Amino acid sequence: MLIRPAIVLLLGTSLALSAANELRFCLRTDPKTFDPLLVEDESSATVRYLTGGVLVRLNRYTQELEGELATKWKVSESGRRIDFELRPGVRFSDGTPFTCQDVAYTMHRLMDPALHSPVADPFRSAPGEVETKCTGPTGATVRFPGPVAALAAQFDQVAVLSAASAHKDSAVLGPFELGEYKPGTYVLLRRNPNYWKHDANGHPLPYLDSIRLEIQQNRELELLRFRRGELDVLNKLDPDIYDRLSSEMPHAVVDAGPSLDWETVFFNQVQNAPLPDYKRRWFRSTDFRRAISEGIRRDDIVRIVYKGHARAAAGPVSVANHFWLNPAIQPASGSEGAAMALLEHAGFRRAGGTLMDSSGNKVEFSMITNAGNKLHERMLALIQQDLGRLGIQLNVVVLDFPSLVERISRTYNYESVLMAWTNIDLDPSAQMNIWLSSAANHQWNPNEKAPETSWEAEIDKWMQAQNASQDPNKRKAYFDKVQQIVADQAPMLFLVNPNALSAVSSNLKNVTPAVLSPQIYWNADRLQIGGTLVSER
């Protein structure tokens, strides 16, 4: 008689624990798409990361490439060809076998010009067709018309689709599959019953039964819910919220160190921008730009704006990017003396408390940034005061984001900008469109027909050289040169690299925070909610 209640009790307990075996965190916005080839926004990228199976994965913690659906790979023909050895016995979430045909189908769809897939752009190094051939039962070869820099690493973003499944849209190879989507409210991902990975003990992964992605834009509300135990992870915390939480729940907060992101300032150097000539001369003067860089007290930005959770930046590579960093480049000193020396060398002089140029124009200019970003508004206030010490009047203008984008990429009706850059790639080839003078994202002077300065021509040369080479050490040497030129010429002033800040519930196990995004759930297939019996299945 006692057996039945005991069974019920055990079953009930098991069910209760399983129902609780769910990871919960927030997305800022609804995912725009569930098609992994059309992902452009962060929310869609999160869903893709958790559901998509890739041939090769960049381990966010070690920053090394690891095989996933491919056990081996080889890049040859100077980056035009990659051969994969595919993992046998893998199935999609609906049971369809994974074969080379799926790789071919995915590449064909990806490179279809009508699709305009943003994921495909890094592969489009030259015009022409991309060929995918199946070489044996588990071999796949992909050949590109031109060399692709960091070819293998690019496949980290390519989720393989099923060519044969009756449910092409929903069949996935990742640890989770899409369960439910309630627009404006949540996305529920359920564990993929056919996921190929097992842990060291042979237990099937993932450990979690589901992941609930609540759609929540408000950070205060997110924090409230985390405190109440309704969420397990808070991603990309503001320094304010981090500090508040660390005083209440010190074991929950995670500071993984400087991220890859930058906060930068750049000046308008566009030849036909609607600027007075004397201001154009200032902004095109290397000494002027370096003086401004010297004048900005980065340590105060780190201490006051980021509450210590950032690091003064020296160039386009964060300290978090171990391989590509040029350690010879150091952040500007923030010294008024050094700044004034550079300004005087450029012909500026102080008249009373005001800085004047050689033609007697008072040095006054505006700096724009995006509205609604408290960190930027505070940074601008600090920079305003720092430049005030040099006799420069800085006018702070905050604009809503579309207005700002219009000014810096269409009308060029601005003087200087404070902007944040989010970097998800370690490889400098992802920054080609920033450093090449002919590119649209060469932000201070886009779409140059020919490099307008000798140093931009140098940067073009070294960036193309590193893009064409397959030897990592040569590429590093070339990109070191680019970093040095950028430090010497200061087309962009790198202010800080913000730290990767998160919060994690004590219930969540196997967390290994990384600086690369996604910082906490990069190993989602191995995360566990504490107290679960799942690992004993």
Place this chain on the structure above:
Amino acid sequence: MLASLLLRQARRILLTALLGGLLGATLVRLGPGFDVDERELDSRLSADSQQAIRAERARDNNIASFYFRYLVGLVHGDLGFSRSLNRPVSELLKERLPLTLVSLAYGVLGGVSVGLTFALLTVWWRAPGVDVVPAVLSGLCLAAPAAVIALLFLWMGAASRWAIALVVFPHVYRYAKNQLVATSQSPHVVAAQAKGLSGWRVLWAHVFTPAAPQLAALAGISVSLAFGASIPIEVICDTPGVGQLAWRAALDRDLPLLVTITVLVAVMTLVVNSMADLALAAWRSPSESTVA
């Protein structure tokens, strides 16, 4: 007679709302950053992809042709496609409108009820200092940003729809109180009091009832106020309603969504105001001209 009046009102509402849609679209088009896309700053995209993004945004540059296409779609029940959310506008509204309508109903009814109640009590007692509490309360509600009120409600675990009521209430209270006090000093009220009628009867039959049509004008304003307040409140509380949608559409310059929301708000405002006008017209003597 009534049918023709309603028909005329309906026609007026429709034409005005559609005109509002066109003007709204024009305002959006004239605003800065209309045809830019933040994806243009994505350095991973090739020149061709960026060009494709620009071409897509440039499609709606001609407002006249956009609005013509929009009207043709409207006739077929197609409200356009939201670029920012990547979904048909009609789907978005279908999901979100009920939530916002319920919040607005709570907000308007709550705000009007509380405001009218306080105003009636103030007039009923007429003792010195009796209006201090509602005055301070309305002052507090006016002084606090809607976002702060919303956060307070969140923190208390209360439904955010009542935050809308707190935004509406001070406007209703202030206007209603002034109107009722002014009416209470009319000669007919003095006469009624002199005749010995009870305070409650005087208040209801001789103060509130004559002032009711003017108070009805509050209805339309309350709806506009409530919708305006719903935007920051829904954004703060992450309520997936039309207010949050409007904010998102404004930030992304999502033209089809903005035009549809403008038309919707216009229809709501016009319907409520028309009902208030009809009430006012019904109160007036037949010798006066009626509102069409």
Place this chain on the structure above:
Amino acid sequence: MTRKQKFALVILGVTVVASLGAAYIAPSSYSEQFRDAISAPPSSRFWLGTDELGRDRFARLLYGTRVSLLLAPAAALLSTLIAALIGGAAGYLGGRWERVLTAGVDLFLSLPWLFLLLAVRALLPLNTSPVTSVMITFLLLGCLGWAAPARMIRAGTRTLVNSDYLVQASASGISRWRLFWRHLLPNLRPILLAQFWISVPLFILSEANLGLLGLGVSEPLPSWGVMLRELENYSAVLQNPWMLAPAILLVVVVSCLQLLLRTEESAFPC
């Protein structure tokens, strides 16, 4: 003037004088950053503590009062006057004019005026001074905020239009315009004052909300709106209750305005 109204006048006067004399009263400038005293609590050095950039909150409150207390009432006055003209005309003229004006008002209420504000900001030179920029913002708010009050005023006018004294004045041969200006508008005073009183805090808060889109006051100029936005950080407010100072001052000022503008005892001539 009652004792309460005198008291309110004194409070308002002290506030205005203090804000105008901020340069003499405040121990430091509103923009000076004391970077060694970030988010400091109140002390003899900083009477209301410092903000997250080490700026004296008391100084910022005084200077912010100058911006908000002078500009918001001016904008409220402008919007009330426009509303009086349009709403009054609609109610007075009646018939087709009323229909057209009312439809126009309703249309105006529905439009996304935010984009006009953004367009004006885009047209302003980037080096426009913060003071000019905020004045233009309040001017625009005043020009755009008349529609809701106009509705109320129209309803009030419709009630007054057939009052005995107006009928008598009309019968005595007074022109329509004189009737409107000299007999009708003054009797709309209770409604106009109510709208004015409500509009003042509304514009202060609108300026704060517009800051989210880059409109309104720009650094380093403070305003009540900018300081009120800090209240969204509710847990910081709980730990630093002196952050409520601008909200308290706003409530006090709005209440004093309300007391001063009370005219219900002499609302209607008989």
